[in-house]
Amino acid sequence: MPYNFAYLDENSKRAIRRSLLKAVAIPGHQIAFASREMPLPYGWGTGGIQVTAAIIGKDDILKVIDQGADDTTNAVSIRHFFQSVAGGIATTTDTQQASIIQTRHRIPETALRADQIIVYQVPMPEPLFKLEPRRTETRILHAMADYSLMYLQLYDHITRYGRVAIGYDYPVMVHDRYLMSPSPIPAFDVPKMHMNPALQLFGAGREKRLYAVPPYTRVVPLAFEDYPFTPLQAQAPCALCGSTSSYKDEIILDDSGKRQFVCSDTDYCGKTSCK
Amino acid sequence: MQVNTQPALMVRDLHFQYGKQPVVRNVSMELYPGEILAIVGESGSGKSTLLNLLYGSLSPTQGAIQASTPDLGLRPVSALSRQALRHLQRTAWGFVCQNPRDALRMEISAGGNIVERRMIMGLRHYGQLREEALYWLQKVEIDPTRLDDLPETFSGGMLQRLQIARTLISQPALLYLDEPTSGLDVSVQAALLDLLRKLVIAENMAVVLVTHDLAVARLLAQRIAVMRQGEIIEEGLADQVLDDPQHPYTQLLVSSVLPA
Numbered sequence: 001m002p003y004n005f006a007y008l009d010e011n012s013k014r015a016i017r018r019s020l021l022k023a024v025a026i027p028g029h030q031i032a033f034a035s036r037e038m039p040l041p042y043g044w045g046t047g048g049i050q051v052t053a054a055i056i057g058k059d060d061i062l063k064v065i066d067q068g069a070d071d072t073t074n075a076v077s078i079r080h081f082f083q084s085v086a087g088g089i090a091t092t093t094d095t096q097q098a099s100i101i102q103t104r105h106r107i108p109e110t111a112l113r114a115d116q117i118i119v120y121q122v123p124m125p126e127p128l129f130k131l132e133p134r135r136t137e138t139r140i141l142h143a144m145a146d147y148s149l150m151y152l153q154l155y156d157h158i159t160r161y162g163r164v165a166i167g168y169d170y171p172v173m174v175h176d177r178y179l180m181s182p183s184p185i186p187a188f189d190v191p192k193m194h195m196n197p198a199l200q201l202f203g204a205g206r207e208k209r210l211y212a213v214p215p216y217t218r219v220v221p222l223a224f225e226d227y228p229f230t231p232l233q234a235q236a237p238c239a240l241c242g243s244t245s246s247y248k249d250e251i252i253l254d255d256s257g258k259r260q261f262v263c264s265d266t267d268y269c270g271k272t273s274c275k
Numbered sequence: 276m277q278v279n280t281q282p283a284l285m286v287r288d289l290h291f292q293y294g295k296q297p298v299v300r301n302v303s304m305e306l307y308p309g310e311i312l313a314i315v316g317e318s319g320s321g322k323s324t325l326l327n328l329l330y331g332s333l334s335p336t337q338g339a340i341q342a343s344t345p346d347l348g349l350r351p352v353s354a355l356s357r358q359a360l361r362h363l364q365r366t367a368w369g370f371v372c373q374n375p376r377d378a379l380r381m382e383i384s385a386g387g388n389i390v391e392r393r394m395i396m397g398l399r400h401y402g403q404l405r406e407e408a409l410y411w412l413q414k415v416e417i418d419p420t421r422l423d424d425l426p427e428t429f430s431g432g433m434l435q436r437l438q439i440a441r442t443l444i445s446q447p448a449l450l451y452l453d454e455p456t457s458g459l460d461v462s463v464q465a466a467l468l469d470l471l472r473k474l475v476i477a478e479n480m481a482v483v484l485v486t487h488d489l490a491v492a493r494l495l496a497q498r499i500a501v502m503r504q505g506e507i508i509e510e511g512l513a514d515q516v517l518d519d520p521q522h523p524y525t526q527l528l529v530s531s532v533l534p535a
Contacts, residue, residue, distance in 0.1 A: 143358075144357070144358050144361055144362075146361070146395070148391055148394040148395045151394045151399070152380070152383055152387050152391055152394065155386075155387050155390065155394070155401065155404060156383055156384055156387050158401055159384055159386060159387065159405075159423050160384075160423070224399050224400060224401040224404075225399050225400045225401075226400055226401050226402050227401050
């Protein structure tokens with residue numbers, strides 16, 4: 001028996017879309033939803049897949065990236081999954097062609113447009129979970145917009161390491177109200193979220209939470225006045241395309257520790273080197 | 276001193292019970308800025324419960340508490356929103372508890388612990404936060420080189436001083452002290468009491484001090500209220516209550532103190 005279009009039945013997709021509407025209405029606020037069993041393990045993108053399944057239509061063009069690349073296991077298998085359960089919908093690796101981009105760990109280097117939706121796979125939606133393990137307590141902190149705990153963490157980082165040593169999943173304030181985990185994207189990508197014309201949706205399958213950043217919403221990383229937000233960036237240009245502005249992966253080439261930096265966004269890198 | 280000033284705390288006919296067990300009965304009191312009121316009594320007499328009621332952590336079964344707020348003067352505590360109450364508790368009011376480990380964040384450095392309230396108040400400048408942390412660390416007489424150490428490495432007396440610095444940094448108008456010096460050795464106790472007295476006088480705070488130690492009450496407080504079985508059975512100037520107790524229970528309490 002064939003699967004329903006995009007694997008989930010229509011009522012499940014509708015329930016997820018209703019939660020997504022709520023999430024869009026309250027930018028950065030985590031909305032509980034009935035996360036479904038998906039045919040892949042938690043931690044591999046069950047939240048992202050459910051969001052994509054709920055919003056994808058027959059005319060959509062899907063791109064899936066994993067750590068910036070279109071050709072890694074997670075990206076390839078999720079793309080194949082939707083090809084097989086969503087009746088031969090079009091997929092692409094080209095950021096500009098895609099109407100829906102499901103991503104893990106990166107935001108594409110190519111700027112997104114207002115007619116695109118980016119879906120993030122989120123392992124841990126609660127930005128305060130390392131500081132306050134009780135979910136009941138973090139809900140109160142969010143309700144009261146009391147984020148001094150996170151500033152305390154920044155204070156301790158500067159005291160211990162001389163800088164805010166958060167390389168990924170950097171805490172951000174959304175629409176001046178909710179503290180949000182941007183999912184484990186590098187701090188380098190956080191400024192791309194700010195005032196982005198595309199709709200940004202976040203799905204956490206295991207934790208059963210959805211949240212969203214609507215188009216053109218303020219997303220501001222936490223910082224002190226005298227210690228502004230300064231994401232780390234590789235000092236070398238890309239060894240393949242020569243880009244100096246993109247986010248790089250550090251690749252170790254041999255046993256003697258020789259290394260090179262290459263763009264983590266494979267689509268961007270390929271296009272830049274062709275020119 | 277009390278002329279022309281509004282009280283910092285007004286309590287009328289306060290009752291509280293846990294289930295059917297009455298714990299606080301018919302308590303009324305007034306407290307003015309700059310005044311220290313000691314509440315003494317045996318364990319189980321309702322002292323700590325009363326303090327938690329005043330601080331807003333418990334809601335009274337009957338009666339009214341009005342407490343000072345920075346913007347609106349005296350406000351009924353029961354009428355405050357949870358958000359407003361929490362903000363007051365963490366800025367304009369202070370609570371120093373018996374065990375500093377309950378109040379401190381043991382995994383955050385001493386400096387971070389001290390400045391938490393300043394961050395709640397909206398200070399976002401690391402350099403200034405650090406300066407204030409150092410200032411208060413020295414004010415409570417802890418070696419400034421310990422600024423970045425974890426509270427774990429501090430002694431009991433130092434932890435209690437750290438808790439006091441962390442609470443007083445927001446210059447609370449109302450301060451509640453729940454047995455702040457019990458469990459400390461005598462010399463540390465004396466230094467701590469001396470320090471508390473200096474700070475309280477300098478900041479003109481209104482203080483409610485709960486203690487079972489009459490010597491502590493005599494040293495710090497201008498007024499003493501004696502509690503027994505949830506009721507205030509005797510109240511007056513500190514020396515008056517301790518030197519000329521009227522109620523039989525107060526007489527027993529005063530005469531039970533071992534001579535040094």
